Amino acid sequence: MELRIAAELTELIPGFKVGYIQYQDICVGESPQMLKGRLQLFQESIYFELEDKKVTDLPGILEWRQVFKKTGKDPNRYRHSAEALYRRVQKQNYLTSVHSAIDLNNFFSLQFQSPIGIYDRDQLAGSILIRLGQANEEYLGLNGRMNSLDRLIVSCDHESAFGSPFVDSERTAVTEATKNAIQIIYLKPSLEKDQSEKLTASLANMFTQIHGGIASWEIIE
Template sequence: MKVRIQLNDTNFRAGVAIANQVRVAETAPELCHRLKELVQTRSTENFPLPETKEAVRALLRKGGFKPSGRNKPASEYLAQAARESRFPFINNLVDVNNFLSLQYGFPISLLDRSCFGETALIRYGAPGEKYVFNSAGQEIDLARLICICAEEAEVTLPLGNPIKDSLAGKIKPDTTAVIGVIYASARAISSEGMAQLAEEFARLLGTFGGAASTTAQVLIG
């Protein structure tokens, strides 16, 4: 699968992990224990670290989006949930995603690979673009927001972003392959550091998601 970027932001860094033949299941005790320990640690900390938090927010402001309030990055939401004793434990795949986000402070999309063709595009949302992000039918305005999109011919369909992933693209009980996208800035992590993080993402999806094969790559805006 090819992922390309159309942002014109030299600070943008994306770590992309793709895992094939995964199984959606209850989270393994080892990962559950590690995640619970991390949640306990973060419950008393001001996390993400200020420099990471500001770098991610600046990345989102670059396109004209305002990352605050209900539109704060997903990584900030998870850290706040840890502090407020309401951290979500979902399933093995989503818990891998949330573990890494809570560990490093970057927002991450985790999407069903079957929603994509052979290519994907990371671009800014256009004026008027929206998608539903939960079963209640709530929508998020995607204008000027970084989005990961399915791409078919000249048509692109947003499925995820650093704030909230779409309901259509989220992991389902019968999901068998996933694509994960870590959104970050060169102000907070080097390309080498992002490569290591993407590889860790892929490795955890193999260990705890049962993936038969994985790939990891770094993209620069």
């Protein structure tokens, strides 16, 4: 499944890129104890780190807030998903286990300080385009609300928008029935290509260790 980035985004945000991973024949289920334990310990370490600093002091969180500003979205009103996770942890409202795919997505989003989306590939149609949302676009999000996509960064297939570093749609949500998936890592624009490759490969490798299947990945700029 091809993915490309609209020129309007790369012109507006120099260095904009994503890590794009495709998975085949995976098995999603309850997270192994190793993953649950690592996610819990990492959240506790973040909580103590944030005792004497603000979430917005963290470089990855700040950089993605600046990206939202460039697209015309107020980052205080529209917090990217990685910042939302960090703010939960800061309040000791720790993330509980959902299933293996979501738990791993959250773990790496916290680690990279960047939004990451994972989607059921069998619910997608045609190629994928990452672009700016239009004024009349909206979808039902995983937050349970209809979300306006105006000026948000969105991922779209031939049917409609389905994902964003703000909140993803319900239409393409990964469940325990998912067998094929795609993952989009919204990498920090300042990140060098070799570091982007290492981060993307590390996520793909751990995902297949837990879920089986086959992964292929690339950096899209």
